[in-house]
Amino acid sequence: MDALILLGSLLVLLMVGFPVAFAVGLSAFIGAWWIDLPLEAVVIQVTNGINKFSLLTIPFFILAGAIMAEGGIARRLVNFAYIFVGFIRGGLSLVNIVASTFFGAISGSSVADTASIGSVMIPQMEEKGYPRDFAAAVTASGSVQAVLTPPSHNSVIYSLATGGMVTISSLFVAGIFPGLLLGACLMVMCLGFARKRGYPKGERIPFRQALKIFFDAFWGLFTVVIIMGGILSGIFTASESAAIACIWAFFVTMFVYRDFKWSQLHILLFRTIKTVTIVMVLIAFAAGFGAVMTFMQLPTLITEAFTSLSDNKYVILMCINILLLVVGTLMDMAPLILILTPVLLPVATALGVDPVHFGMIMLTNLGIGLITPPVGTVLFVASAVSKQKIEQVVGAMLPFYGMLFLVLLLITYVPAISLWLPRLMGVM
Numbered sequence: 001m002d003a004l005i006l007l008g009s010l011l012v013l014l015m016v017g018f019p020v021a022f023a024v025g026l027s028a029f030i031g032a033w034w035i036d037l038p039l040e041a042v043v044i045q046v047t048n049g050i051n052k053f054s055l056l057t058i059p060f061f062i063l064a065g066a067i068m069a070e071g072g073i074a075r076r077l078v079n080f081a082y083i084f085v086g087f088i089r090g091g092l093s094l095v096n097i098v099a100s101t102f103f104g105a106i107s108g109s110s111v112a113d114t115a116s117i118g119s120v121m122i123p124q125m126e127e128k129g130y131p132r133d134f135a136a137a138v139t140a141s142g143s144v145q146a147v148l149t150p151p152s153h154n155s156v157i158y159s160l161a162t163g164g165m166v167t168i169s170s171l172f173v174a175g176i177f178p179g180l181l182l183g184a185c186l187m188v189m190c191l192g193f194a195r196k197r198g199y200p201k202g203e204r205i206p207f208r209q210a211l212k213i214f215f216d217a218f219w220g221l222f223t224v225v226i227i228m229g230g231i232l233s234g235i236f237t238a239s240e241s242a243a244i245a246c247i248w249a250f251f252v253t254m255f256v257y258r259d260f261k262w263s264q265l266h267i268l269l270f271r272t273i274k275t276v277t278i279v280m281v282l283i284a285f286a287a288g289f290g291a292v293m294t295f296m297q298l299p300t301l302i303t304e305a306f307t308s309l310s311d312n313k314y315v316i317l318m319c320i321n322i323l324l325l326v327v328g329t330l331m332d333m334a335p336l337i338l339i340l341t342p343v344l345l346p347v348a349t350a351l352g353v354d355p356v357h358f359g360m361i362m363l364t365n366l367g368i369g370l371i372t373p374p375v376g377t378v379l380f381v382a383s384a385v386s387k388q389k390i391e392q393v394v395g396a397m398l399p400f401y402g403m404l405f406l407v408l409l410l411i412t413y414v415p416a417i418s419l420w421l422p423r424l425m426g427v428m
Contacts, residue, residue: 090194328369
């Protein structure tokens with residue numbers, strides 16, 4: 001009955017149109033009232049939820065990504081990606097995915113990735129004879145890489161949701177190979193489509209011009225070196241790396257590329273503050289919600305429920321995947337990580353699944369949810385950028401869903417994909 005009151009009130013509040021953050025917070029207070037938990041205790045948990053130094057990572061990475069997204073980096077990364085794969089048959093679809101790989105490693109956001117790369121690539125692909133809905137599908141599915149690869153905002157949120165059990169640096173390193181695997185699988189699919197449908201080849205870029213493109217893109221790409229090099233070398237913490245990346249992004253955008261006007265800077269800062277505020281309010285209320293769940297012993301009850309389904313680890317992991325895929329289509333990614341991690345992580349650890357590995361499983365599942373109706377945020381952005389109806393984009397996405405599910409199964413059942421690099425680098 002306790003669980004029904006807590007989760008039922010959350011569902012009702014979401015259905016009547018409450019913002020997710022406030023629905024989570026209010027349902028936490030309703031649940032506390034139901035079990036006679038002093039409301040002051042929930043308020044303490046809410047304030048403790050955002051009283052963490054590591055949370056500085058989020059606003060700095062969001063600001064750095066926003067600055068680079070507005071500063072012309074997307075166009076330069078597309079040109080840089082063209083050097084490597086643009087001359088292959090169907091090369092523009094490959095350029096789209098490779099550019100998403102680079103941009104995701106700077107922005108850490110699938111939404112920013114789709115908006116920035118899509119605005120450059122979708123018109124180019126249509127001009128060369130690619131269907132616009134196919135171009136939108138390639139852009140949206142390629143952007144899922146940003147959920148996994150550093151500096152993924154959602155990796156930071158998962159680290160916080162584990163209560164510090166998993167470090168941000170271990171998640172960043174763990175996400176590199178799964179993200180690259182996802183991109184490689186999508187590229188293989190695009191090559192198959194190119195052969196079957198006769199998509200055009202591009203021209204090889206002369207060496208001198210390629211060198212010029214490289215040096216033009218280098219300034220933006222060096223952001224990745226700052227983020228990962230600083231963390232892996234031990235010179236910076238994740239938060240310090242984010243702050244330095246933010247300063248570097250500002251320097252490159254305003255003094256090197258100079259595609260962004262000083263007069264628009266305050267608008268960008270206001271938009272970033274608005275985004276950060278929403279995230280922080282959500283994190284705070286989710287901490288209170290998690291505390292109430294703990295008092296109700298919901299994580300223990302759910303662990304017992306899952307383990308009673310089967311004694312087979314792989315069957316239970318498949319059930320968790322199905323659950324995450326379903327709920328991922330109904331709610332945005334950040335609140336689901338904050339709500340479900342305290343519930344499902346004990347189930348995973350009881351099965352012997354490493355918390356870092358489970359983080360990759362959860363991020364992949366919910367990343368697919370970002371491009372799946374009815375609430376897929378990235379799907380709507382791809383639709384808006386491509387000026388295509390949602391139905392058309394979803395129709396073109398169907399084979400991409402199949403490939404993404406295959407990648408999900410590989411990440412779920414082959415732990416080494418996620419864990420070999422963190423163990424090799426000594427961050428676990």
